[in-house]
Ligand SMILES: Nc1nc2c(ncn2[C@@H]2O[C@H](COP(=O)(O)OP(=O)(O)OP(=O)(O)O)[C@@H](O)[C@H]2O)c(=O)[nH]1
C-alpha cells in the first residue's frame with residue numbers, strides 16, 4: 001500500500017508547518033486529492049492513526065477534499081467530467097482528452113490550537 | 116484555547132519529486148536514458164528486458180535496476196543475460212521510490228551503459244504515483260490479463276509514454292480483442308505508443324527495439 005509512504009509524507013509536512021507556526025497541536029489537516037491520484041481515504045486514515053502518535057498531528061482530524069476529474073478535448077475544446085474509463089469526447093468523438101483537473105495532491109492547510 | 120488556520124499548500128509527493136529530479140540530473144550527466152517499466156506481476160517485465168538486451172547486443176549497452184519485494188531472482192537473470200544489474204528489495208513496499216533508486220546508483224556502473232531499465236514492483240496501481248527520475252515510462256499489459264484492464268486501472272494507461280502488449284502468441288487461445296483494447300487505451304492516452312509483442316516468438320520486437328534505440332540516441 002503506497003498510502004503508507006503518502007501518510008508519512010503528510011505527517012512530515014504537517015510537523016514542519018506546525019513548528020513554523022509555533023503550534024504544538026494540530027486539530028485538523030485539510031487535504032486536497034484529485035480522483036486521478038488513486039489514494040484511498042480509509043487507508044490513509046488507518047496508517048495515520050499509527051504514524052501520527054507522538055507527533056503534533058496526533059489526534060488531528062483528516063479532512064479529504066476530493067477533486068473530480070475534468071477532461072478537455074484536444075480536438076474541439078469540449079470539457080466534461082468522465083463517468084467511465086472511456087475518455088472519448090462525448091461532443092465530437094475524438095480520442096484526444098487531457099485531464100485539466102484531477103491530479104491534485106497536496107496539504108492545503110492545517111488547523112492549529114494555541115493555548 | 117483558540118484554533119487558527121495555517122495555510123500550507125505543499126504537494127504531498129514533493130520530497131519524492133525533488134529526489135527524482137536529482138536522479139534525473141545524475142542520469143543526464145552520464146548520458147544514460149532511463150526507462151521505468153511498470154506492470155502487473157508476471158506480465159513479462161523481466162522477459163522483455165532480457166529479450167531486448169539479447170537483441171540489442173553490440174548496438175546498445177543496457178543495464179537494469181530490478182525492484183522486487185524480496186529475492187534477487189530477476190537480477191540474477193539479467194546478469195546471466197550479460198547486462199549489469201542491481202537489485203532493490205522493497206521489503207513489502209508496493210512500489211519503488213526515488214530515494215531507493217538513488218541508493219541503488221551507488222553500486223551501478225552508469226558509465227558503462229547507454230540505457231537503463233528500471234523494473235518496478237509488479238503492481239498496476241502504486242508505481243505510477245512515484246517518479247524515479249526516469250525519462251520514459253512504459254507499461255506492459257499481457258494478453259492473459261484480459262482486455263478490460265484499462266477500465267479498472269485507467270491511471271497507469273493515462274500516465275505512460277508507451278504500452279507493450281505482451282504475449283500476443285497467446286491471442287489464438289484467449290478471448291482478447293486486440294483492436295478494441297488498443298482503441299480503449301488510446302481514448303485514455305491519445306499520444307501513447309503501442310507495441311504488441313511476444314517475448315517467446317519475437318513478433319513485434321523490432322518496432323520496440325528501434326523505438327528504444329531512437330530514445331537512447333536522442334540522449
Ligand atoms: N506465452 C508467453 N509467455 C511469456 C511471454 N513473455 C513472458 N512470458 C512468461 O510469463 C511469465 C512471467 O514472465 P516474467 O518476465 O517473469 O514477468 P515479470 O513481469 O517480470 O514478473 P514479476 O517480476 O514476478 O512481477 C514467465 O513464465 C514467462 O516465460 C510471451 O510473450 N508469451
Ligand SMILES: [Mg+2]
Nearest residue numbers: 160161189234
Ligand atoms: Mg520480473
Ligand SMILES: [Zn+2]
Nearest residue numbers: 073076089092
Ligand atoms: Zn471533442
